[in-house]
Amino acid sequence: MRYFLLGLPGSGKSYWGKLWAENIKVLYFDLDEVIETNEGFSINEIFQNEGEEHFRNLETFYLNKLIDNYEGFILSTGGGTPCFNNNIKLMNEEGVSIFLNPPIKETAKRIWKPNGGNKRPMFSECNSLNDVELILNRLYKKRLPFYQEANKELNKWDENSLKGLK
Numbered sequence: 001m002r003y004f005l006l007g008l009p010g011s012g013k014s015y016w017g018k019l020w021a022e023n024i025k026v027l028y029f030d031l032d033e034v035i036e037t038n039e040g041f042s043i044n045e046i047f048q049n050e051g052e053e054h055f056r057n058l059e060t061f062y063l064n065k066l067i068d069n070y071e072g073f074i075l076s077t078g079g080g081t082p083c084f085n086n087n088i089k090l091m092n093e094e095g096v097s098i099f100l101n102p103p104i105k106e107t108a109k110r111i112w113k114p115n116g117g118n119k120r121p122m123f124s125e126c127n128s129l130n131d132v133e134l135i136l137n138r139l140y141k142k143r144l145p146f147y148q149e150a151n152k153e154l155n156k157w158d159e160n161s162l163k164g165l166k
């Protein structure tokens with residue numbers, strides 16, 4: 001089975017994806033890492049040098065490539081992956097998509113880094129925790145219709161949550 005983890009930046013897709021993959025013994029990929037490794041640039045560099053549209057095309061390209069090459073894995077997608085190029089439809093056809101939906105206040109605290117230390121391009125202009133929360137709320141409103149197309153939604157979870165879904 002292919003599992004696709006969806007949700008806002010900071011919702012825990014990368015953190016939990018890795019842990020769950022070890023737990024149920026399947027391959028693990030993080031779409032951002034796949035892009036960085038194959039392209040030889042960081043996500044930030046790709047956004048800065050080539051722009052968001054190019055990054056979205058890379059996301060779709062590597063998503064398709066992983067699906068073509070592997071029958072079973074957990075994939076932590078990027079926060080925007082399901083919202084572009086009909087990627088949500090593809091993921092729902094090719095596996096199980098799971099929306100990680102923790103409270104935004106928690107998510108904001110996790111990704112807030114002072115002194116411009118935030119590696120996520122969507123938050124590079126943030127000067128306070130409040131700025132992060134504002135952007136997350138804006139993204140949530142825009143992206144919820146896509147996230148809600150996921151096959152499953154988790155509001156609370158732990159190490160064993162994916163075992164229950166198998």
Ligand SMILES: Nc1ncnc2c1ncn2[C@@H]1O[C@H](COP(=O)(O)OP(=O)(O)O)[C@@H](O)[C@H]1O
Binds near residue numbers: 010013014016
């Ligand atoms: N349930 C959790 N409790 C505490 N910290 C968490 C939890 N989930 C994720 N984190 C931490 O929050 C940060 C963002 O999580 P991450 O998995 O990178 O989010 P995403 O990939 O969805 O953007 C990471 O530093 C991660 O270790």
Ligand SMILES: O=C(O)C1=C[C@@H](OP(=O)(O)O)[C@@H](O)[C@H](O)C1
Binds near residue numbers: 009013080
């Ligand atoms: O929400 C987004 O548009 C993005 C989220 C990031 O991934 P995470 O959700 O893992 O932070 C990464 O793909 C890129 O910075 C764009």
Ligand SMILES: [Mg+2]
Binds near residue numbers: 013015030032076078
């Ligand atoms: Mg991530």
